[in-house]
Amino acid sequence: MPELLERDLDLAVRPSDPALNPIADKVRAGERLGFEEAVTLFKSDDLLAIGAMADLVNRRMNGDRVYFVANQHINPTNVCILNTVCVFCSFGVSPTHARAYTMPLEEAFEEAELTRELGIREFHIVGGLHPKLRLEYYTDLIRGLKQRHPETQIKALTAVEIAHLARIESVTSVEVLEALKEAGMDTMPGGGAEVFSPAVRDTIADRKLVAEEWIRVHREAHKLGIPTNCTLLYGHVETMEDRVSHLAMLRDLQDETGGFLTYIPLAYHPEDNALGEQLGWRGRRTTGMDDLKNLAVGRLFLDNIPHIKTHWIMVTTKVSQIALSFGIDDLEGTVVLEKITHDAGADTPVGLPFDEIIHLIKDAGKRPVERDSLYNVIREY
Numbered sequence: 001m002p003e004l005l006e007r008d009l010d011l012a013v014r015p016s017d018p019a020l021n022p023i024a025d026k027v028r029a030g031e032r033l034g035f036e037e038a039v040t041l042f043k044s045d046d047l048l049a050i051g052a053m054a055d056l057v058n059r060r061m062n063g064d065r066v067y068f069v070a071n072q073h074i075n076p077t078n079v080c081i082l083n084t085v086c087v088f089c090s091f092g093v094s095p096t097h098a099r100a101y102t103m104p105l106e107e108a109f110e111e112a113e114l115t116r117e118l119g120i121r122e123f124h125i126v127g128g129l130h131p132k133l134r135l136e137y138y139t140d141l142i143r144g145l146k147q148r149h150p151e152t153q154i155k156a157l158t159a160v161e162i163a164h165l166a167r168i169e170s171v172t173s174v175e176v177l178e179a180l181k182e183a184g185m186d187t188m189p190g191g192g193a194e195v196f197s198p199a200v201r202d203t204i205a206d207r208k209l210v211a212e213e214w215i216r217v218h219r220e221a222h223k224l225g226i227p228t229n230c231t232l233l234y235g236h237v238e239t240m241e242d243r244v245s246h247l248a249m250l251r252d253l254q255d256e257t258g259g260f261l262t263y264i265p266l267a268y269h270p271e272d273n274a275l276g277e278q279l280g281w282r283g284r285r286t287t288g289m290d291d292l293k294n295l296a297v298g299r300l301f302l303d304n305i306p307h308i309k310t311h312w313i314m315v316t317t318k319v320s321q322i323a324l325s326f327g328i329d330d331l332e333g334t335v336v337l338e339k340i341t342h343d344a345g346a347d348t349p350v351g352l353p354f355d356e357i358i359h360l361i362k363d364a365g366k367r368p369v370e371r372d373s374l375y376n377v378i379r380e381y
Contacts, residue, residue, distance in 0.1 A: 010028065010056070011024060011027075011028070011049070011052045011053060011056055012052045012055065012056075013048045013049050013051070013052035014049065014052075015046055015049040016046050016049065017044045017045070017046035017049065019040050019044060020040070020041070020044055020046055020049055020050070020053075022037075023037050023040065023041065023053070024049070024053055027053045027056060027057060027300065028056070030060075032303055033300055033301050033303075035244055035245075035248060038243075038244040038247065038297060038300070038301045039240050039241055039244050041293070041296075041297045041300065041301075042240040042243060042244070042293060042297055043240055045289075047289055047292060047293060047296075050293060050296045050297065050300075050326075051292060051296050051325060051326035051327065053296070053300055053327075054295070054296035054297070054299040054300050054326050054327025054328075055325055055326060055327055057299055057300060057303070057327060058299055058308070058327040058328065058329055061306065061329070062306075062307075062329040063367075064365070064366050064367045065329060065366070065367050065369045065380075066324055066328075066329055066330065066331055066361045066364070066366040066367065066368060066369065067307065067329060067330045067331070067369050067370075067371045067375060068330070068331045068332065068333050068334075068357050068361070068368065068369070068370060068371065069121055069122050069332075069333035069334075069370070069371050069372065069373065070118060070119050070120050070121045070122070070333060070334050070354065070370065071120065071121065071122035071123070071124050071155075071332075071333040071334055072112065072115050072118075072120045072122070072123055072124065072334070073124045073125075073126075074108055074111060074112065074123055074124070074125045075091075075125075075126060075127045076102065076103045076108055076125065076127045076133075076137075076138075076141065077101065077102040077103065077127045077128050077130045077133065078091050078092055078093055078099065078100060078101055078127065078128050079092070079093060079094070079095050079100050079101075079102055079128050079130045079131070080092030080093065080127075080128030080129045080130070081128075081129045081130075081131050081164075082128075082129055082205070082207065082208055083097075083128070085205065085206045085207050085208070086204070086205045086208060087203075087204055087205075087273060087274035087275040087278070088194070088204045088205065088233065088236060088268060088273055088274075088275045088276075089273055090269070090271065090272040090273040091128070092128045092129075093128075095131070102130060102133065105137070105140055105141055105144060108141055108144075108145075109144055109145070109148060112145055112148065112149060113148070116149070118334065118354070120149070120152055120334075121151075121152055121153060121370075121371075121372045121373070121378065122152060122153050122154070122155055122333070122372065122373045123145055123149070123152055123153075123154050123155070123156070124155050124156075124189065125138075125141070125142075125154065125155070125156040125157065126156070126157065126158055126161065126189055126191055127161070129160065129161060129164040131168075134165075134168060134169065135165045135168070135169050135176060135179060138156070138157065138165070138180065138183075139179055139180060139182075139183040140183075142154055142156060142180060142183040142184045142185050143183045143184055145184070146183070146184035153186040153187065153372055153373040153374070154184055154185050154186050154187075154373075155185075155186065155187040155188065155189055155229075155373050156180065156185045156188065156189075157180065157185070157188065157189075158188070158189055158190070158191040158192035159188070159192050159193075159209060159213070159214045159217035159218055159221075160191070160192035160208060160209045160214070161192070162176050162177060162180075162188075162217050162221075163209050163213060163217060173216070173217050173220055174220050174224070177217075177220055177221055177224055177226060178224065181224060181225075181226055185226065186226075186373050186374070187226060187227050187228060187229070187261065187373045187374065188218070188221050188226055188227075188228040188229070189228070189229050190228060190229035190230040190231040190260075190262075190263075190264060191231055192208070192209060192214060192231075193211075193214055193230060193231045193232060193233070193246070193250075194208070194232075194233040195232065195233060195234070195236075195238045195242050195243070195246050196211035196214070196242075196245065196246045196249055197211075197238060197239075197242040197245060197246070198210070198211070199242075200236075200237060200238050200242055203237050204233075204236060204237065204275055211249065215249060215253055218230070218253060218257075218259065218260075219253060219256070219257060219259075221259065222253075222257035222258070222259025222260075223257065226259075227259055227260070227261045227374065228259055228260060228261070229260065229261055229262045229263070229264060229309075230250045230260050230262075230263050230264070230305070231263070231264045231265070231266050232246050232247065232250075232263075232265050232266065232294070232298075233266045233268055234265055234266070234267065234268065234286070234290070234294050235267050235268040235285070235286035235290060236268045236270075236275060236279075237275075237279075243294075243297075244301070247297075247298065247301050247302060248301075250263065250302060250305070251301065251302055251303075251304060251305075254302070254304045254305055255304060258304075260305045261305075261306065261307060261374070261375060262305065262306075262307040262308065262309050262330060263298050263302050263305045263307070263308050263309070264308075264309040264310075264311055265291075265294040265295055265298055265311075266311055266314055267285065267286040267290075267291055267294075267311075267314040267315050268285075268286065269285060269314065270284060270285065286315070288315075288319050288322075291315040291319050291323070292319065292322065292323055292326050295308060295310055295323045295326055295327060295328050296323075296326045296327045298327075299326075299327030299328070300327065306375070307329055307330050307375065308327060308328050308329060308330065309328070309330035309331075309332055310323040310324075310328045310330070310331060310332065311332055312331060312332055312352070313332070317352070317356075317360060320332075320360070321360045321361075321363070321364050322364075324361065324364040324366050325364065325365075331357060331360065331361060333352075333357070334352055334353070334354060334357065358381055361381075362381070367380060367381065368380070368381040369381070
């Protein structure tokens, strides 16, 4: 545990909402929060007090460190068999769509090669559920990247992609995970979780991997020694209770396996997708208030997950910088070329230079720490 100053042992802001007082007492005492307490946090407008509680928890765990990684996103294909049923997604398309693409392996290798001089430490690989790409394509991709960039770790394929490959190959998801690990996959991202509520999934992602299957794939990965991340997609049709039920399932699995590295709440973007059109929400995105609250409540409720990440691509660099005082200890990374959120209308940069990340962290009064995928420290600033 980082060395704490006397000022770090209590809240910087006292609650003005009386409903938060008993929660603040539990936070001060280091006690686990319950379901109803998390719902109360989500429903309260006392944002500064919620942020102060999350900041206290984070300082106890991580001091003033804020992690980031020199990473590059590689999206091998946007062809997806769920393009008509994941109504919140703007990335996936049918094979005949004008925007459809699938990278030959050499193209992916060339894309990775373009950033060699940037000192990339992590390749982040996710894409659509292509009906014809076999497991061999992904193992060859991972193996080829490892051979060309042996110093770079690979975070690859969501639980949804793992289950899809298992169906195509008529094997178990464990066998898929074993093959990917043997090829050189180091960690897994947390995408595809969306919101675990069956009613919400029926609305926004019908026929996508159900909650129990997502949990099962991550449990299997953890048992194989593959650490993973976890996520929540918020800001659409879910209730506050749906959010907390989702977080509770993540916390329960972490109690069981200890395999989650990071939790990342993801803000829904309504542009250029069917859900945004159905709701009449074009141009209406999550508010800074909700973005900060999701990050802070994540830190408070997920007491067993070591890191909480702000995804600056979705919430802007300015909100992410403020989030560093709301319980957040990870600012994502360089990314280089983000496609998925920008297809949904994001107007943030597609990548951030190294120096700008360091400036954002230092200007927030925090200490920048470059990490690898497993949170091993590369260097501190």
